[in-house]
Amino acid sequence: MKTLLDWADQRTGYKKLLHETLFENVPGGARWRYVWGSTLVFCFTVQVITGLFLWLAYSPSSQTAWESVYYIQHEMWGGWFLRGLHHFTAQAMTVLLVIHLMQVVIDGAYKAPREINFWSGVVLLLLTLGLSLTGYLLPWDQKGFWATKVATNIAAITPFVGPELQKIVVGGVDYGHHTLTRFFALHAGVIPGAIIAFIVAHVYLFRKHGLTPKEPRRRPDAAFWPDQVLRDAVACLAVLVVVVFLVVRHHGAELGAPADPSEQFSAARPEWYFLFLFELLKYFPGGTEVWGAIVLPGLLMAVLAAMPFVGNWKLGHRFNVGFLWVMLAGVGLLTWRAVKADRGNPDYAAAVAAAERDAARAIALARSPAGIPPTGAVTLLRTDALTQGPKLFAKACASCHRYDGHDGLGVQPKDKITASDLKGFATRAWLAGLLDPAKVDSPHYFGGTKQRAGKMVKFVKEDVAAYDAEAKAELPKALAALSAEARLKSQRDLDQRDTALLAAGAKALAGAKLGCMDCHKFHDDGEALGTAPDLTGYGSREWLINFIGNPAHERFYGKRNDRMPAFGEEKQLTPEEIGLVADWLRGEWFEPALK
Amino acid sequence: METPRNAPSAPPDAAVAPDRREFLTKAAAVAIGGAVAVAAPIAGMCVLLDPLRRKSEVNASVLVATLAALPEGEPKKFPVLATKVDAWNRTPNVPVGAVYLQRLKDNKVRALNVVCPHAGCFVDFRAAQGHYHCPCHDSSFSLDGKILDPKSPSPRPLDELPVEVRGDGQIWVTFQNFRAGVHEKIPV
Numbered sequence: 069m070k071t072l073l074d075w076a077d078q079r080t081g082y083k084k085l086l087h088e089t090l091f092e093n094v095p096g097g098a099r100w101r102y103v104w105g106s107t108l109v110f111c112f113t114v115q116v117i118t119g120l121f122l123w124l125a126y127s128p129s130s131q132t133a134w135e136s137v138y139y140i141q142h143e144m145w146g147g148w149f150l151r152g153l154h155h156f157t158a159q160a161m162t163v164l165l166v167i168h169l170m171q172v173v174i175d176g177a178y179k180a181p182r183e184i185n186f187w188s189g190v191v192l193l194l195l196t197l198g199l200s201l202t203g204y205l206l207p208w209d210q211k212g213f214w215a216t217k218v219a220t221n222i223a224a225i226t227p228f229v230g231p232e233l234q235k236i237v238v239g240g241v242d243y244g245h246h247t248l249t250r251f252f253a254l255h256a257g258v259i260p261g262a263i264i265a266f267i268v269a270h271v272y273l274f275r276k277h278g279l280t281p282k283e284p285r286r287r288p289d290a291a292f293w294p295d296q297v298l299r300d301a302v303a304c305l306a307v308l309v310v311v312v313f314l315v316v317r318h319h320g321a322e323l324g325a326p327a328d329p330s331e332q333f334s335a336a337r338p339e340w341y342f343l344f345l346f347e348l349l350k351y352f353p354g355g356t357e358v359w360g361a362i363v364l365p366g367l368l369m370a371v372l373a374a375m376p377f378v379g380n381w382k383l384g385h386r387f388n389v390g391f392l393w394v395m396l397a398g399v400g401l402l403t404w405r406a407v408k409a410d411r412g413n414p415d416y417a418a419a420v421a422a423a424e425r426d427a428a429r430a431i432a433l434a435r436s437p438a439g440i441p442p443t444g445a446v447t448l449l450r451t452d453a454l455t456q457g458p459k460l461f462a463k464a465c466a467s468c469h470r471y472d473g474h475d476g477l478g479v480q481p482k483d484k485i486t487a488s489d490l491k492g493f494a495t496r497a498w499l500a501g502l503l504d505p506a507k508v509d510s511p512h513y514f515g516g517t518k519q520r521a522g523k524m525v526k527f528v529k530e531d532v533a534a535y536d537a538e539a540k541a542e543l544p545k546a547l548a549a550l551s552a553e554a555r556l557k558s559q560r561d562l563d564q565r566d567t568a569l570l571a572a573g574a575k576a577l578a579g580a581k582l583g584c585m586d587c588h589k590f591h592d593d594g595e596a597l598g599t600a601p602d603l604t605g606y607g608s609r610e611w612l613i614n615f616i617g618n619p620a621h622e623r624f625y626g627k628r629n630d631r632m633p634a635f636g637e638e639k640q641l642t643p644e645e646i647g648l649v650a651d652w653l654r655g656e657w658f659e660p661a662l663k
Numbered sequence: 664m665e666t667p668r669n670a671p672s673a674p675p676d677a678a679v680a681p682d683r684r685e686f687l688t689k690a691a692a693v694a695i696g697g698a699v700a701v702a703a704p705i706a707g708m709c710v711l712l713d714p715l716r717r718k719s720e721v722n723a724s725v726l727v728a729t730l731a732a733l734p735e736g737e738p739k740k741f742p743v744l745a746t747k748v749d750a751w752n753r754t755p756n757v758p759v760g761a762v763y764l765q766r767l768k769d770n771k772v773r774a775l776n777v778v779c780p781h782a783g784c785f786v787d788f789r790a791a792q793g794h795y796h797c798p799c800h801d802s803s804f805s806l807d808g809k810i811l812d813p814k815s816p817s818p819r820p821l822d823e824l825p826v827e828v829r830g831d832g833q834i835w836v837t838f839q840n841f842r843a844g845v846h847e848k849i850p851v
Contacts, residue, residue, distance in 0.1 A: 121707030146709030439753030
């Protein structure tokens with residue numbers, strides 16, 4: 069073994085290098101305040117390793133980025149942990165960079181002859197922030213998409229070259245495949261490469277000039293190994309423990325709903341350490357953003373870079389330390405204001421809740437047996453009745469109708485209810501209410517419509533109220549049979565169980581006793597169409613789609629139709645949209661199997 | 664922060680602490696340094712090895728052609744379109760491979776996977792010679808898929824696939840790929 073090592077040493081000289089590395093002098097002995105640089109090297113190494121492994125599974129294009137990240141997070145072995153480690157170590161790195169900078173400035177380690185080393189550190193800080201910015205977009209979820217749009221739009225206000233700069237960064241006029249390939253190349257190639265080069269320079273210069281000891285020295289000088297190495301290792305372990313705690317608590321990193329340029333995302337916020345910049349922009353009126361987004365941060369960075377010179381003056385060092393504290397306090401204040409504004413804003417809370425709901429739904433659909441279509445996961449939510457139904461209902465239906473008293477999205481519309489509440493439409497319970505003399509002319513059913521004075525209300529209030537005992541017993545059966553026409557998912561078990569009841573009910577419904585067939589048609593029985601809505605297939609998908617398409621058709625209300633538009637014939641909604649509303653009202657959407 | 668185990672011992676002037684304390688410090692530095700160094704690689708290895716958990720989905724038999732499109736005699740090449748599960752995507756009706764179909768007597772059909780069992784190249788049918796030939800390493804196969812030339816590098820005949828002729832002349836094939844380079848026909 070020794071011979072082998074000697075052989076390698078003669079050819080590489082590694083022993084000298086190792087000796088220099090381990091027995092570098094630590095003036096005044098090992099101290100905890102010297103660990104920060106090592107924790108940063110540790111974090112960067114973790115990022116390189118986890119990043120390379122993530123690279124094995126990541127696919128940068130607008131139809132595969134979210135999908136591959138979803139696959140890493142939810143399907144691959146330990147993928148959530150790997151991704152979480154990358155995500156939270158990045159955040160730890162930002163915090164540690166600030167601590168390292170503070171320690172360097174407070175200890176005066178930026179002064180001559182260490183100016184260049186200090187500047188290389190400032191460049192490393194900016195490069196690391198560049199990694200955060202570019203990495204945020206890569207999952208191609210709503211959050212990354214909208215937050216990064218803000219960043220690239222700010223790039224466009226750069227004086228003189230803004231729009232061209234933006235096009236180059238975005239890889240075209242709008243976000244797409246080339247935005248991802250460019251951001252990925254920056255994130256995984258260009259910036260890390262630059263960081264490695266600057267770390268090499270930074271560590272070389274650090275070794276050249278030696279450590280800046282914190283005076284007074286408490287102990288005699290000692291070697292880096294083993295006391296300082298142990299402290300560094302313990303500090304790295306502490307960082308790792310915090311990161312792993314966060315990874316486990318959040319079960320990896322968040323993945324929002326797939327990016328959709330047509331879908332509002334009011335919860336767009338940058339990563340927490342950029343929140344101060346986000347907040348800062350609120351204070352610059354239209355047209356002056358360039359001051360807040362570019363000039364002011366640029367000036368602050370210039371002051372930071374000038375510190376080695378300022379430090380030469382009599383009170384320069386105190387100014388530098390004071391400046392850093394003031395800057396940190398300013399960042400802290402702005403961050404706090406941003407957080408506080410969001411905390412007190414119910415709209416933001418609602419937007420976050422909606423974002424979380426969409427994200428969970430997108431993932432549930434991605435895991436469904438149908439999987440993700442080749443058009444990408446963005447199609448999943450676009451074609452999902454549970455997601456789109458309420459939105460379409462709120463937009464097109466809720467100015468008259470209600471769903472469980474609200475507009476489908478849980479909001480109270482400003483108009484009064486003037487048409488039926490469609491929660492549970494065509495279920496046995498809903499129909500029982502419709503045929504209840506006490507309820508039929510309530511706002512829940514016909515109360516707000518012109519049918520309030522119509523034949524059906526009159527029939528229920530007079531004839532149904534006067535049913536004899538036999539008819540009263542037949543009515544629920546008939547309603548069960550009518551409800552079964554809808555073939556609702558929620559009543560599937562009920563309908564299968566009650567075959568005898570449904571047969572009797574269908575007979576009763578078609579019979580003369582109840583009086584339904586005096587106006588309605590039910591399969592081969594009853595009046596011809598044109599007098600009242602067809603009860604054949606009542607509430608089924610086909611019936612409901614055609615009804616929404618044109619309620620004034622002779623199969624439905626005919627001339628008696630009140631104000632309801634023919635959404636299909638007038639092209640107010642597309643056939644796909646009508647299908648989504650109908651599916652949602654009928655409770656027809658994919659439900660993940662319970663584990 | 665990897666710390667080499669066999670580092671040279673400290674120079675005498677640094678050894679102010681007793682040996683025992685020194686040793687514990689070194690051991691702790693190596694142990695903790697090693698522990699923090701392995702976390703990221705271990706997390707990554709799981710994802711790296713994830714493909715080992717993936718099993719090939721046996722495709723149900725698919726309609727490949729009709730007897731009307733396949734006169735008796737020479738084999739003809741047909742694409743096999745099926746539902747492809749590719750990581751997160753499940754795409755119906757896309758190419759998953761190809762087969763040579765040959766119509767035999769009594770409306771029977773023989774189906775051979777076009778992939779050469781040697782190294783996975785796409786074999787040609789040479790009409791002039793009336794046999795299959797692999798353009799990569801010159802393996803040749805007879806019409807029934809058997810190895811024609813004993814010097815062929817292919818370890819086994821062309822892979823025959825289950826085929827069924829249904830009702831009005833529909834040819835249904837149960838498509839499958841097999842491991843290349845081995846004597847046995849092992850599904851992948």
